Amino acid sequence: MRPVVGGWSLRRRVITLLTVVGFLLIGLASAEAAMAARNRTQIDAVLNETGPLRVQSQELLNALLDQETAIRGYAVSGDQDDLNPYQEGLAQEQSVIASMRTLLDDYPAISQELRTVEERVTQWRRSVAEPVIATTEQSGTAAGQALVTEAARQQFDDVRSAVNDLQAEVLAAREQTATNVRTSSNVLVVLLIVAALVVVVAGTVLLLSLDRMVVRPLTGLANQVREVAEGDYQHRIATVGPPEFIRLGEDVDAMRQKIAADLAEVRAARERIEWVNSQLQKQAEELTRSNRDLEQFAYVASHDLQEPLRKVASFCQLLQRRYAGQLDERADQYIAFAVDGAQRMQRLINDLLAFSRIGRLTTGFVEVDLNKVMGDVAGQTEAARQYADAELTWDELPVISGEEPLLTNLLANLVSNSIKFRRPDVPSKVHVSARLVGAEWEITCQDNGIGIEPEFADKIFVIFQRLHSKDAYPGTGIGLAIVKKIVEYHGGRVWVDTDVPEGTAIRFTLPALPQDVAAAAAVESGEEPNAPTVGDTTPSTEAPAALTEQADGPDQPDRTDETLESGRTGDMRETVG
Incomplete structure (x- = not known):
């Protein structure tokens, strides 16, 4: 049995370090996510709330100024066309106030200032604008001008002052929101720096630990293995470090011992294999030469047999033509057998010659x-x-x-x-x-x-x-x-x-x-x-027609060959030469 090796294993050390670093990074990531969400909310407030409120407060002041100017002009001229800016300013005022109210849920101070502006505008319209319009229509311009007094001007100045207070409150809210954005951005940057430091510190610790627990033991093991690989199979391999490396060193040393024990047998087997390979090489060369000689023999044999076979076939056919009917029936049969055998032999030689020529x-x-x-x-x-x-x-x-x-x-x-x-x-x-x-x-x-x-x-x-x-x-x-x-x-x-x-x-x-x-x-x-x-x-x-002659010719006699299996002729076929 393998001896039990004490101490923390490399896996346990690495998992512990990574777990601690992981918890730290998860905590920092959660804080960064919360801070980033808060920062986005504050930026949205600057871009989509306080910024538009500032613009709308200026639009409200412009609408009120248009109304006040239109009242003065109408009191002087009495022309109804001069009241158009008043009506338009009144409509713009109502539109701007309605738009501003949709953005004031998180700004109670600005909402209070807007209500003050509305109250003073209502009071100015009730005590100045509407009486001037009614008096001018009924009594003429002189009577209308008489109502545009210093008190009326002072009353509109109060309206303007209320609008200025509204704008100041909007600007203060915008500055506060911008300050909050800067603060949250700074906190977010600090969190990122802390996370980077955690990663750097963890990486440094991991690198130093790997150098001490992995690189150095592996280097020592590699040096010892290299000595064995160079031929020193009797060198005992000893390893220090984590338990895994110690067990690895023991396994490598066991492998060294096995290699040393099998080396002599391997050398003997190599010698036997080299001898067998040499014999196989000789046999392959002999087989190649034999195949070449056999192919050449088939070609030469079939070619050289043509001339004597032609003579045999020719003279047998001469005998058959010249002496047919002059000899007894058995002699005619023998001559027919000779002619048939010569012709079949000629076809066999031609087919063998054709077969040997393929690829040559x-x-x-x-x-x-x-x-x-x-x-x-x-x-x-x-x-x-x-x-x-x-x-x-x-x-x-x-x-x-x-x-x-x-x-x-x-x-x-x-x-x-x-x-x-x-x-x-x-x-x-x-x-x-x-x-x-x-x-x-x-x-x-x-x-x-x-x-x-x-x-x-x-x-x-x-x-x-x-x-x-x-x-x-x-x-x-x-x-x-x-x-x-x-x-x-x-x-x-x-x-x-x-x-x-x-x-x-x-x-x-x-x-x-x-x-x-x-x-x-x-x-x-x-x-x-x-x-x-x-x-x-x-x-x-191709139009239906009969097949032409085969390679052997359908009407030519053939040599006597026995079938592979007697009694099976109805469902078997032969090759055609």
């Missing part, structure tokens, strides 16, 4: 339109389609990067294979389609033929692998092996889809051009693509 004799990749390739395939298979009363159709196919002759061979093999393994009582239909899956085109050749059992789905791509006898379906059994090699040469993969309800669907993938992938991504993201994406679009069809 290359013309380079170019952009190939598979629609044009399907047109060539339709032309190549026209005679055979007429013979089998078969229908070949295809959707709009993409443009891909590859070798056109190989791709033509690939699709011709698939189409020929589909027609070859047709059901006797059902017209054959072959359809080729394509769809974009990620960065690859998935191309499908589907027919309504005899189908393939799932257990044989992988075997049909093996070279010379047959699922039927040559009497049931002719061929060499290399066609789908060629298909697989062409697809893999182009960077794709091929498989049989066993989930189709009828017939067979052979699917293979080919890398898509970057512009097709970009166009599909643009369609998925809702953008307008630069070019349309090719997929399962409106199909273009």
